[in-house]
Amino acid sequence: MNRHHPQALLGCAALTAVAALTGCGSDIEDNDTAAGASDCGTVDMAINPWVGYESNAHVVGRVAETELGCTMNYVDLDEQTSWKGFGDGDVDVIIENWGHEDLVKKYVEGEGTAELAGLTGYEGIIGWYVPPWMAEEYPDITNWENLNKYADLFETPESDGQGQLLDGDPGYVTYDEALVKNLDLDYKVVVGGSETALIEAFRSAQENKTPLLAYFYEPQWFFNEMDLVRVNLPTYKPGCDADPQEVDCDYPVYDLNKVVAADFAESGSPAYDLVTNFQWTAEDQNTVSEMISEQGMDPDEAADQWIADNQDTVDQWLAAG
Amino acid sequence: MTTVAVRDSGVPTSGVLAALRRRGKLWLLALTVLAWVAVWAATRGTSTQEIGGATLTDAHQWFRGRAAWVEDAASAGTNPVFGLANGIADLLNGLIAFLQRLFTVPEFPRPYPEIGWLGVIAMAAWVTYAVAGWRSVLLVVPSFLAFGFLGYWEDSLDLLIITLVSVFIAVVIGIPLGVAMAHSKIVSAILTPVLDVMQTMPSFIYLLPLTIVFGIGSAAATIVTLIYALPPVVRITAHGIRSVSPSTLEATRSLGQSGWQRLRNVELPMSKRTVIVGINQTMMAALSMATIAAFIDSPGLGQPVLEGLRRGQLGASAVAGLAIVIMAIMLDRTTTAASIRAERAARAGRDDRRRRRLVLTGTGVLTLAAIGVSHNQVWANPFPSSPDLGSPIAAGVDRFADWLRTDLSGLTTAIQEAFTVWFLNPVQDLVANSPWFVTAAALLAVAAIAGGRRALASTAVCLAGIYFLDLWYNAMVTLTSVFTATAVTMVVGVALGVWMGRSGLADRAIRPVLDAAQTIPPFVYLVPILILFGPNRFTAIVAGVIYAVPPATKLIADGIRGVAPATVEAAESAGTSRLQMITKVQIPMARGALLVAGNQGLLYVLSMVVIGGMVGAGALGFDIVTGFRQTSMIGRGLAAGVAIVLLGIMLDRITTHAANQSASTNPTTATHRRRRPLTGGIA
């Protein structure tokens, strides 16, 4: 019976293979290029769900990786969950924070798990926008007092016989529901669900000349593609948004800032200095965001490209420490 | 053997009488709806209990208070329960981090993970060969290569790690639980409703509380996955053990075996195949949930899908989705093959067994060598970046999506609007815009007519609960979506099911498609539907229908096929036409299956509701998603979660009791029952 021969051969072959291959040694060497420079360790960076945020995060992240030898860990989280993550040790950095005074009060002043880490260098605007063709066709639509006049233009099967105001991600900062009520607007808030849904809606509205009124915000790379027109709501006065149920004024202009975990701030990590020094412009952010969103580039590649084009800005972030 | 069916034989109900009663029921239901419409016309829009999207009532604040308490207790770390939870979380995080360092995440200063692609594929192939046979290797190896060439090597392995760790824990816990359920009526009575809730409660409801307790990331993701994936293996194990031939059990008992010997020598080996089917089901459920767990930053393929959705890069989402589908098919086929092999292997002759051992040893050594190589050689460690299949596919999908958006948007918008205006909105108007007590009365009447006293009681309790949660209006909007989606599901399901039940050819053609559709995590097909129809209720309904059609259709097809051939033959010999055969013989006789299909359809649709909340369906789903994402809304989110569970229980009880009632008035089943011998336990 030579039935057993194949197995015997196989066994021999295997043993030979092991001997041969493991005998070859390793051609993988430890990555020590940044080892000398760094006691940086791992940085947990929250990623909130809009592209502009990702641009900030990955540009800072790439600088930290290449210049400081940090290991970046990106954590996909909503804004509020990210704040909670400071205390749990899940999050070190929020790189673009939109106000959230209640959270500042709770985590910075209360629990002391978070610390503010300076401004991002640009302002954040939240508001209601219409596509450009509507602003041309109905010039007075940009005044909120005329919104009721046009309400039936915005009616959809989803809006229950009223005008539709399209909102974005359920996690975003919004008072729209209260605004509609307190300004006696004949509108219903319908939630689209994401930044993409809003952009898609604007594109399709402009292309097909259909009416659309939607929540949107700046900085946003989409403004490079389309000049959305903001509807003027009653002017913001400090305190008019104190009670979220009673808001009857426009959104404030946010000085967007950065927040870090208290532990991270005290760790002496060089990445902490980088985060506090990080500042750029809305245009810078839009450039990177557009590479990510429109050209479909990997966020790290987009960041690398921007860094290569703006090395002096990066040097400032590193030097200021 | 020991219980004797004792049933009042009662007055024999003739088939005619039963039919009359049934028809009477339909009339009553129609009358109820008519009366409802009449009252609605007069009172429409009053007392609807509608509250603003951001309004928080005392009930919601109460939930928020509880959540805050849990959060504080969890972060204080003094409570022993949370201490234990922290311990479990650390353990799971540690385990998964270890596996990740092994396969996907390099640990500084080493630039690559410990084991590269060559080692991983060799291990996968070896394990597959050992448990499922060489044929499955031919599926597994290309699947792994596809993960890499699609550009998602690490994400795929991460998803696999989370899935397999969850399945492992589910099996370790689930099989003993299943055995306990099969052996003890008390355990069964306690566990059954718990498992029901675990399976029907939308995961978003517990996603948030779990992150409070277990933190964000792998541990919470594993637990979420475990919760969703545990029930199938428990249930099917219990079923397998219960189905062990009673004559074998009795015979071996008569030989004087102990309880342990019964379990080890009789019950487990005889239900082995069924248990593996349970593991298969658990694995599919785990994969689907591990994908969704990306919402709490679970590593894996869910992240690129989510990212693509967020950035509007549908192509990228689609490629990651494709990798998930490939993984689903791979896991499904491999475990199925394993269950078949389990039997054959046990029967292999001594020679076969020796040969197998030799081959396993030989290939095992080769595998070890491959692992060693992938540890040491760059070419065998990071998955090569070319050929890159992902980018061209993504680009193609994006082009296709653009085409859909521009050239097809007129058509899809028209479909969506027509359905919404002519069907969805009127139903919603009736259900949600009637005064709450009118809708409640109507629902109670429907429950009483269709399901009898017990359905009425459950419905009353559930509706009261929803009322006191201050979410009546939103619950009614959700109920409308569930109704309409189930109606569509049943139309599609009956059409396909009857066709499949009548034609073997149709069955062979359609069934694999349905099987495949069931293995795809629903998260994946949300993307294309969203492109087609935009964010609105209709999109959510379409997603629900796609999710619910496969199980409903299979149940209906099996029901139609189950109609006694003798009856069909008799009807045929009486000159029945094809249409008459379907409407007068097959569908009425398969009514039980239809009702079960309706029940399953409702529950499947309901569990898609929350996901619908993310794509513009609003109502309870949106409340839950918002509660999950905005700390201030968490109370309302939790209340909405409870409301959805109540809706689920209500719909389940009404349809279950309706199915039972129908069975008892159905002449054929009724005689079956009566004929069941009273002395069944004796002869």
Add this chain to the structure above:
Amino acid sequence: MSDAALSVHGLWKVFGPKAGSIIGTPDADLPRPELLARTGCVAAVKDVSFDVAPGEVFVVMGLSGSGKSTLVRCLTRLIEPSAGSIEIDGDDVVTMSDSRLRELRRTHVSMVFQHFGLLPHRQVIDNVAYGLEVRGEPKSKRLARSQEMVDLVGLSGNEHSYPDQLSGGMQQRVGLARALAADPSVMLFDEPFSALDPLIRRDMQNEVIRLHDEVGKSMVFVTHDLAEALKLGDRILIMRDGAVVQVGTPAEVVARPADDYVRDFVSDVPRSHVLTLRYVMREPGPDDSTEGPVMSSDTVVRQAARAALASEHVVRVVDDGELVGIVDDDAILRVVVAEEEATPA
């Protein structure tokens, strides 16, 4: 009877919600439908008593629903009896602890079942060895014993088959071998051959007779088939609605049915095959010839017929040298001809 292999006294089994409270009340004597209507209970076994002598084949016979299968299961408490006493080899079964009961099942009593109850994932030899395995016999010993049993029941060569590769008859041989393997003093059979084809059933009945001759166990054999009962049984117990209608030898049952129920039952039986001369003889008279053939009273009629009819004289029935009766041609013909009429085919 202390020397009985198995002794059952006043055994009851009532299924239902208040099972225990019925025995001993007037309710217990109600017919089944009324008892069910009044109490929701079913009395499956009603006050059954009998003894089985060592080496005897004792058949329990009845239609389905008569309680015979419940009765046989009560004997080793596969079903817990409601009342009564059971002694096997002098041990009281009803009050035994679980561990002693297990010991009893492992060593003293084994059972053969209608649906075989084999383990589908084990080979024949391992099925046969299962009883020895659960009582902890070492592997070599139990395999040797099992092989012996496999040979004994005529399954040599099939040791390594799986049950589903065997025919029904062969599967039941495995069941038989498994029961024999433990070398029990009492074997119980619950309609073991009902699921088999008639021809195979006959083979298996002969097999049981052969095995009984070889191993000489006491056997309790449950069947609904009267022919089988008459063929195998030393004595037969006839049950109806849970109660004992008659206990007796085959001839007794056929010759002197206790009531119409039994009479109806045995009406189709070929009486000449069963009846012995005891039941057809008359008192000897002074005029009877003394030249006819001499036979004992338990000679079966059919065997006596030829000699009796050939002789011109009457048959003298003599037990222990004493003339106990006379059988004339008429008596023989009454049995044989009545049979011809009853079965015109």
